[in-house]
Amino acid sequence: MKRKRLIPLLMLIVSGILLFWIVYPYKQVIVLNQVRSEQPRAFYLPLHTEQQFQINYIHSIHLSNVKEQYKITDDSKLRFEYMQYEDVAIGLPGYAEEGETLEVNDGIYTLTFDNRTIDSFVLYVGRVNTDLSLQYGQREYHLKDFLERGQSYEFHVEKVSNLTLWKGVRLDGK
Numbered sequence: 001m002k003r004k005r006l007i008p009l010l011m012l013i014v015s016g017i018l019l020f021w022i023v024y025p026y027k028q029v030i031v032l033n034q035v036r037s038e039q040p041r042a043f044y045l046p047l048h049t050e051q052q053f054q055i056n057y058i059h060s061i062h063l064s065n066v067k068e069q070y071k072i073t074d075d076s077k078l079r080f081e082y083m084q085y086e087d088v089a090i091g092l093p094g095y096a097e098e099g100e101t102l103e104v105n106d107g108i109y110t111l112t113f114d115n116r117t118i119d120s121f122v123l124y125v126g127r128v129n130t131d132l133s134l135q136y137g138q139r140e141y142h143l144k145d146f147l148e149r150g151q152s153y154e155f156h157v158e159k160v161s162n163l164t165l166w167k168g169v170r171l172d173g174k
Helices: 002-023 162-167
Strands: 027-035 042-046 052-058 065-072 078-085 100-105 108-118 120-124 132-136 139-142 152-160
Touching: 002 162, 027 162, 042 162, 078 152
Parallel strands: none
Antiparallel strands: 027 042, 027 152, 052 065, 052 132, 065 078, 078 108, 100 108, 120 152, 132 139
């Protein structure tokens, strides 16, 4: 008699744990959501202990390297730490504003931000055949291998569930 009650109870408990594991948002990820699209796609990169990442690209006008470094804050915001570039003009400042420091060493400009925190930014994937990568940990992810050229993606960090991860595309290929 007790066995007949125990099996449904165990099945209910196991089902509840499995459902919780599927829908509870616990995994912190970098999210790239396609914007301005009728059928937007989402791309995810699960985060580990490292809380810094870099976006590296070739400037579309100057055709020179640009590196932007961000740190993920405890509340999943993006702290823009610095950017490095080789040329100044369109989109690349030649001077520092309040809360910024600009240094030039060996022809490389480094613009450091004292405290610039943002929720997200929009990343446009150009049609030209130049590099656009995300460096996280010891890996470099070539974004043009995943993202559609000529499209924009909202870049942010959030906690997601396993169900959400299954619906999107993982940049790490797992």
